[in-house]
Amino acid sequence: MVLHQLNADSFNQIITSEIEHSSVFLPSITWAKRNDKERLVLERSDSGELRYDKSQFDKPVVLVNSSSNFDGRNLQNLAQLTRDVH
16 A cells, blocks of 8 residues: 555666565555556575665665565565665
C-alpha cells in the first residue's frame, strides 16, 4: 500500500530479492507494471547477502527484508547496499 504512494517519476526501477514474502513480492510486480518501470529480482546467497553489482542500480526503489521469515537468512550486506543505492 505504501509503495503505491511513491512518486514513480523519482525512480527508474524496483529491486527486490528472490526470498521476499508475497506481501512484498507481489506489490513490486504491480508497481513496476503500473508505472512501466524495470523490476529486478536479485539472488540472495546462503549467508543472506544480496548478490548485485552496483552498476545495476538506476534510481531504484529497493524492497528487501533484513531477516527472512522464509528461512531466517539475515541481509549481511545491508550497510553496503544502502551506500551503493544512495
